[in-house]
Amino acid sequence: xxxxxxxxxxxxxxxxxxxxxxxxxxxxxxxxxxxxxxxxxxxxxxxxxxxxxxxxxxxxxxxxxxxxxxxxxxxxxxxxxxxxxxxxxxxxxxxxxxxxxxxxxxxxxxxxxxxxxxxxxxxxxxxxxxxxxxxxxxxxxxxxxxxxxxxxxxxxxxxxxxxxxxxxxxxxxxxxxxxxxxxxxxxxxxxxxxxxxxxxxxxxxxxxxxxxxxxxxxxxxxxxxxxxxxxxxxxxxxxxxxxxxxxxxxxxxxxxxxxxxxxxxxxxxxxxxxxxxxxxxxxxxxxxxxxxxxxxxxxxxxxxxxxxxxxxxxxxxxxxxxxxxxxxxxxxxxxxxxxxxxxxxxxxxxxxxxxxxxxxxxxxxxxxxxxxxxxxxxxxxxxxxxxxxx
Amino acid sequence: xxxxxxxxxxxxxxxxxxxxxxxxxxxxxxxxxxxxxxxxxxxxxxxxxxxxxxxxxxxxxxxxxxxxxxxxxxxxxxxxxxxxxxxxxxxxxxxxxxxxxxxxxxxxxxxxxxxxxxxxxxxxxxxxxxxxxxxxxxxxxxxxxxxxxxxxxxxxxxxxxxxxxxxxxxxxxxxxxxxxxxxxxxxxxxxxxxxxxxxxxxxxxxxxxxxxxxxxxxxxxxxxxxxxxxxxxxxxxxxxxxxxxxxxxxxxxxxxxxxxxxxxxxxxxxxxxxxxxxxxxxxxxxxxxxxxxxxxxxxxxxxxxxxxxxxxxxxxxxxxxxxxxxxxxxxxxxxxxxxxxx
Numbered sequence: 246x247x248x249x250x251x252x253x254x255x256x257x258x259x260x261x262x263x264x265x266x267x268x269x270x271x272x273x274x275x276x277x278x279x280x281x282x283x284x285x286x287x288x289x290x291x292x293x294x295x296x297x298x299x300x301x302x303x304x305x306x307x308x309x310x311x312x313x314x315x316x317x318x319x320x321x322x323x324x325x326x327x328x329x330x331x332x333x334x335x336x337x338x339x340x341x342x343x344x345x346x347x348x349x350x351x352x353x354x355x356x357x358x359x360x361x362x363x364x365x366x367x368x369x370x371x372x373x374x375x376x377x378x379x380x381x382x383x384x385x386x387x388x389x390x391x392x393x394x395x396x397x398x399x400x401x402x403x404x405x406x407x408x409x410x411x412x413x414x415x416x417x418x419x420x421x422x423x424x425x426x427x428x429x430x431x432x433x434x435x436x437x438x439x440x441x442x443x444x445x446x447x448x449x450x451x452x453x454x455x456x457x458x459x460x461x462x463x464x465x466x467x468x469x470x471x472x473x474x475x476x477x478x479x480x481x482x483x484x485x486x487x488x489x490x491x492x493x494x495x496x497x498x499x500x501x502x503x504x505x506x507x508x509x510x511x512x513x514x515x516x517x518x519x520x521x522x523x524x525x526x527x528x529x530x531x532x533x534x535x536x537x538x539x540x541x542x543x544x545x546x547x548x549x550x551x552x553x554x555x556x557x558x559x560x561x562x563x564x565x566x567x568x569x570x571x572x573x574x575x576x577x578x579x580x581x582x583x584x585x586x587x588x589x590x591x592x593x594x595x596x597x598x599x600x601x602x603x604x605x606x607x608x609x610x611x612x613x614x615x616x617x618x619x620x621x622x623x624x625x626x627x628x629x630x631x632x633x634x635x
Numbered sequence: 636x637x638x639x640x641x642x643x644x645x646x647x648x649x650x651x652x653x654x655x656x657x658x659x660x661x662x663x664x665x666x667x668x669x670x671x672x673x674x675x676x677x678x679x680x681x682x683x684x685x686x687x688x689x690x691x692x693x694x695x696x697x698x699x700x701x702x703x704x705x706x707x708x709x710x711x712x713x714x715x716x717x718x719x720x721x722x723x724x725x726x727x728x729x730x731x732x733x734x735x736x737x738x739x740x741x742x743x744x745x746x747x748x749x750x751x752x753x754x755x756x757x758x759x760x761x762x763x764x765x766x767x768x769x770x771x772x773x774x775x776x777x778x779x780x781x782x783x784x785x786x787x788x789x790x791x792x793x794x795x796x797x798x799x800x801x802x803x804x805x806x807x808x809x810x811x812x813x814x815x816x817x818x819x820x821x822x823x824x825x826x827x828x829x830x831x832x833x834x835x836x837x838x839x840x841x842x843x844x845x846x847x848x849x850x851x852x853x854x855x856x857x858x859x860x861x862x863x864x865x866x867x868x869x870x871x872x873x874x875x876x877x878x879x880x881x882x883x884x885x886x887x888x889x890x891x892x893x894x895x896x897x898x899x900x901x902x903x904x905x906x907x908x909x910x911x912x913x914x915x916x917x918x919x920x921x922x923x924x925x926x927x928x929x930x931x932x933x934x935x936x937x938x939x940x941x942x943x944x945x946x947x948x949x950x951x952x953x954x955x956x957x958x959x960x961x962x963x964x965x966x967x968x969x970x971x972x973x974x975x976x977x
Contacts, residue, residue: 249740250778252698257747257759264763276771277780281788 248277259286263325266293267313285317288324290354296331303337307346314353324361326354329390331367344372351375358383360405365390371415379403379428389414397421401428410436417443419472423453426477432458435478436465438487453477465508475499486510487539490520498527505568506533513538514574515581522558531564534591538576555586565594573602579613589620598624606634653680654692657701662692665708672711674750696748703745706738710754732761736777739765 250258262270262284270284292310297303328350332343347366354362355377362384366372371393378387379401386408393415406429416422419442426432435458456477464478465485478484479499485508501507507528511517514536521536572591577584592601605613614631622629653667655676670676670686679693680686686693695704713719713727732739739758746754766774775782 248779248781249737250780252744253740254747257743257755260755261759261762261766264760265767269767272771273766273774275784276774278783278788280780281784 248279251279255283255286258283259288262287263289266291268293268309271313286321288322290314290323290326290328290350292328292330294329294331297337297343298332299336303332303343310350314350319357321357323354323357323359325363326351326359326361327363329363329365329367334369343368344375348375348377352377355381355384360384361386363388364392365412367391371413374414379425388412394421394425397424401425403429404431406432408432408434410434411440412436412438413441414439415441415443419453419474423456423474423477426458427456429458431460433460434463435461437473438465438467440467440473441471482506484508486524488517488520490517498523500527500529502529504528504531507531508535508537510537510539514577514587515583518555518583518587521587522562525562525564526558526560529563530568532568533571534569534573536572536574536576536587538578555583557590561594565591566596568597569595570597570599572598572600575602575604577603577605577607577613579605579607579610585613585616588617592617592620592622592627592629594623595627596623598622598627600628600630602630602632604632604634608633608635653686654689655686655704656692656694657699657704658695658697659701661701662689663701663704666712669708669711669715672715672751673707674752676749696745698741698744698748700741700745703741706742707745707749707751707754711751714753728757732757736762736765740778 258280262273267287267290270287270289273280274282274284290310290313295306297306328347330343330347337343344366347364351362351364352375359381360383362378362381363386364378365388367390371391374389374392374394376395378384378389379397380399380403382402382404384403385405387403387406388408388410390412391414394417396417401424409429409432414437416425422440422442426435453474454476456474457480458477459480461478461481463483464481466473466475466478466487468475468486468488476499479501480503481501482503483506484501484504487510489512507524509521509524511520514521525531525534569591572595574584574588577588579585588601588603592598595601603617607613611633614633617629617631651667652664653670653676654662655665655670656662667680667686671680675696676686676693685691699707710731713731714724734742739761743755743758743762746758765777769777774780
């Protein structure tokens with residue numbers, strides 16, 4: 246039977262190989278005459294997850310990568326570079342610190358007009374981010390995990406960057422992080438998790454008060470660990486926010502004029518219900534709301550504080566009256582009255598609400614479902630679904 | 636009659652149907668809105684004005700059979716509806732793509748010739764998933780690929796057909812390794828630390844990439860040829876291990892590489908030596924004694940046989956050794972960080 250791939254042009258075969266890790270696509274060289282050199286034209290360097298446990302595997306790994314880089318036509322661009330690399334510093338003592346080698350690879354792909362970089366180096370410290378990334382004019386997607394950004398002496402310039410995901414990144418100061426964002430003028434999708442700063446500078450820098458990423462449509466911001474100037478993302482239409490009452494400062498919550506979808510993550514709804522209301526007041530066009538509790542510390546939800554008692558807000562947030570269609574409370578614990586009051590408040594005031602889903606993580610309180618079902622609902626078309634998570 | 640035709644043809648864009656001719660010559664009527672989802676068809680309508688009637692049906696590329704056209708149109712029909720969520724689209728695609736491999740290949744071909752990029756991506760990803768994790772034999776079987784490479788060809792994947800200096804380099808190093816294989820047979824060497832030699836090879840590769848990128852190899856060769864020849868006699872062992880390091884991961888065959896690794900090499904501090912070593916081209920082949928070639932070939936064949944069967948296993952080994960250590964990737968750093976709850 247004939248080769249069923251024979252009708253496909255080489256470009257398509259390379260495209261198929263581009264979805265494979267480089268190790269696998271190099272291995273296709275022995276398939277047949279036609280496949281012998283195809284892998285060399287694949288514009289993707291996907292080194293996948295590579296954890297080295299000792300000197301030998303480390304050397305073999307970097308030699309493999311160099312071999313691949315050497316075999317390709319140097320004029321051929323590289324579109325994607327992905328590397329998730331883990332090591333223990335005591336296992337690799339020489340000859341090269343992995344970051345030196347990795348930095349060279351990054352420099353190499355940056356020179357070859359890379360568009361997508363996904364880089365994660367896991368070790369006992371935060372390695373320095375290769376600075377060539379920060380001025381890569383062709384970069385469209387950048388995903389970084391576990392790096393420390395050195396003080397920026399030359400401006401960050403990422404004119405093509407549309408997607409930025411930062412996870413566990415250390416900047417010297419908030420200013421440096423803001424300078425980074427300033428260098429991404431057309432950014433559309435921003436995600437931050439555990440972005441920290443070496444020094445806590447004054448957070449009322451006037452220059453950042455009006456800074457805003459105008460093209461941003463989606464953001465996923467973690468405000469748990471460090472302050473983030475939310476003003477910068479206030480144009481987004483979809484936002485996931487990890488926040489706690491404690492992190493809030495004055496003027497912290499800005500009005501999100503375009504926000505239609507909000508994923509609100511906090512340590513406990515009971516403790517943060519006031520913040521939830523505050524946020525709702527600042528999202529006038531909100532249509533989809535997801536309230537999510539993440540237990541960070543044990544016993545947090547048993548903490549007593551003066552938010553314990555529910556107080557009806559002074560005015561109903563506009564989004565509830567006019568826009569909210571979907572509400573999902575995915576981590577209802579039902580241990581404190583305020584959670585229930587919040588849910589009831591939404592039901593009572595959301596005039597165009599169509600679906601309200603509540604997942605209750607507390608099978609020991611069946612009466613919650615009853616209370617919710619019997620509480621007044623503003624929207625005639627609202628469908629309430631209460632689910633007890635086993 | 637023609638004037639009536641003109642008045643009908645003019646508001647062309649408002650016509651709901653267009654005519655398409657597939658590879659077998661048959662012509663069919665298709666909703667214009669759906670067909671326009673394909674850039675090829677779009678272009679034909681806008682640039683050439685075809686498709687408005689049976690007589691001037693758009694000639695689709697030869698890879699588009701009626702069956703394939705039907706599939707493509709099904710895909711377009713679903714996706715051209717605006718209101719669908721990403722979840723819905725993904726779910727549809729997962730069901731849509733379930734078909735035998737031959738059809739999948741034909742569909743990729745058809746989608747490519749119609750320039751329908753999203754469908755090409757979908758089918759390509761699916762084909763990639765099929766290839767992923769399989770051995771060469773399995774892949775050949777699935778796609779009916781001819782096993783037309785010789786043992787040597789499989790062994791030397793970087794044959795230099797374009798006289799690329801980099802390929803020449805790698806082949807040179809490989810030849811050195813073959814020579815080393817021969818040496819190993821004669822000498823009983825204690826396995827020394829690899830680090831010393833490794834340092835050199837990586838260092839050279841580094842400087843090669845950074846410094847010599849694009850430089851003309853020729854000039855360096857002539858300058859250092861004599862020097863290298865002499866030095867090569869003395870430092871034979873150390874250079875061979877360089878070759879072994881480079882080839883090691885290429886072959887993915889750790890048993891052989893372990894064999895190569897243990898050489899009694901005299902590590903010298905002579906920087907110039909190692910740096911220039913890469914430039915001497917012609918020496919290597921001259922030095923391999925034809926009498927010993929047979930012995931090398933035998934070893935090479937043996938190596939190739941093992942390589943052919945072991946390659947995927949070696950790859951898997953490397954992959955799985957990475958998997959075991961996955962936990963290490965999330966070792967806490969100085970900060971210790973929280974994993975998000977998603």
